[in-house]
Amino acid sequence: MPETHEVVYFGEPFYNSACELGEGPIYRPEDNTLHFVDLRSASIHVLPLSSYDIKTTRAEIRIPSDVVTAIAFRKDHPRSYVGSTTLGIAFVDENNGAIQMRKQLLPESIRGKIRFNDGAVDCKGRFWAGETDEEACQIPLSDRSYPPKGRLWRFDPDGTATQMLDGIYCSNGIGWSPDNKYMYYNDSCGLLTRRFDFDAESGTISNCIDFADFREPGDSKTPRTAPELLERLLGGEPDGLVMDTEGNIWIALWNKGCVLCFKSDGELIREVRSNDAKYMTCPAWGGEKLDILFCTSAKLSGEGGSNGGKLWRFDAGKQWGVRGQAKYKFAG
Template sequence: MSSVKVECVVKVSALIGEGPVWEESEQSLLFVDISGQKIHRWSPSTNQIQSLETGQPIRNVQRHSENMTLSHTSRLFSGETVGFVVPRRSGGYVAGVGRSIVAVDWSTQMMTSLLEVDEDKKNNRLNDGKVDPIGRLLAGTMGKEERPAEVQRQQGSLFSVNSDLGVTKHLSQVDISNGLDWSLDQKTFFYIDSLSLTVDAFDYDSHSGHIGNRRVVYRMEAGEGLPDGMTCDADGRLWVACYNGGRVIHIDPATGVRLQTVSLPVMKTTSCCFGGPDYSDLYVTSASLGLDQSGRRQQPLAGGTFRVTGLGVKGRPSNSFSG
């Protein structure tokens, strides 16, 4: 087997780096800093990083349908966390800012609110989100942390947003809605609610977006930390970033067996995705929030983004939101 190499390629120290997505058209890596309230775009070829702050004015829009007008009453100004960013088929990106799904125009650095979720839970925020193979966005919420690592439990939900911006709630009483991805045949949806310490699977109907038949495909072992963001490779196996575990684990959801562990020089590994010209590079984000001075000395690369090469597997292109 080829030798695995781990290097820190983006040394910007994020408070909570999260949600890496490889954007094929730009050959660049998108990721967010949740608490730093920034969306980053990094080019491996130039090593340049561009950033957009989400703590800026968000335009509201009026949506017109055949027989009604939907006007939005969400906040005009955002000092909000950003949970995820994904490409949008019509151009630009869509991000989860606070409890709002917003359209992001990178060229003008403008954000426009499309809709809001969990309107009855003002203390919630959007966390991880990902687009399914037909262009539907799935995104989850969680209670805001009163203090780092102190989350209000069972406050979150899991939603999907379809191309006409219709919203469906699939799950409630979620602790920390996190990693999501789909099997190669699109018939299985993989999902992580971090505090359950499991990776779960659902039957998935890609036509309707319905999920059902929840079951556990992997149970975290002692010392592995909390399951966080994840990605599915071209062989249908899962790669799960382990928060407070300093590692990414490679698991076979069919057997529940851990196939490999990739150790990183930081403990708060948060999420991962495959990228690069042939999708053979695994990018891993991390967090620095909550580390004391001693922790920062021991982990000087905390909050950086890492590239893992030599794994001998490839990932799949990301999907773009159809709305």
């Protein structure tokens, strides 16, 4: 299958964040800072961009008492995040990393087997966060003897937690179309990006379809229904995702060293490749016009390429005239 989409390159890394597993970047326009986590070192990084200098600028680092796997800003609490920790949903103090557990959804006994992973806030200020079944992720997709036990949750501002999905391998990127009619959701180790109809008022999802299917032939016993992808992209794990104002979906592809851009009809139109960073993890929009594409990456046990674990930057506004969709804030 010939390549029909545009391929460009990030260039050199933007910042040497030295993350083992960098994830979940979010941009705050009020002070022009980029916030992201490192799951392996259990740290939160705050990188100032206003006076950024590649030689001298360093991120402020917070070390919480537990691993914080995802963060989002709170609407009326400017120095506090809502986030997922290993076992549940919490508020996290930006100043010192202190954790205030709001809803523990996993028992302590399951630590090391199932944990929370990525999360995002919808247009009504609800925080969605999902789990990763670490044992199921080690088993080939074609082996159905061990069904995955990961779940997706919706945490409302009033403190209510509602299970929305189950049977998830590795819960990852979540995003909503600009008109909030659709929700996109990545199951990384399941090698699928799904699209749901989304009811903004009730916060419910329905009518699941396979939007992008990265499974290799023989990996699944179910028919492939998503548009066909290039063979070289199969086996890549769809990690974090963000939306732009045109309704395009931007997905970091773990194991393939790139960020892909899909139109809402599933057509692959753009690819931003890294320079030797195999494990690209999560994109984010930043800058005054929200037209700069940032992306975190990972370097695990020395693997992931010479630039793995670093932060990447691409001027998507200059290249294509696109702008990112602003992130919502948690209403509680």
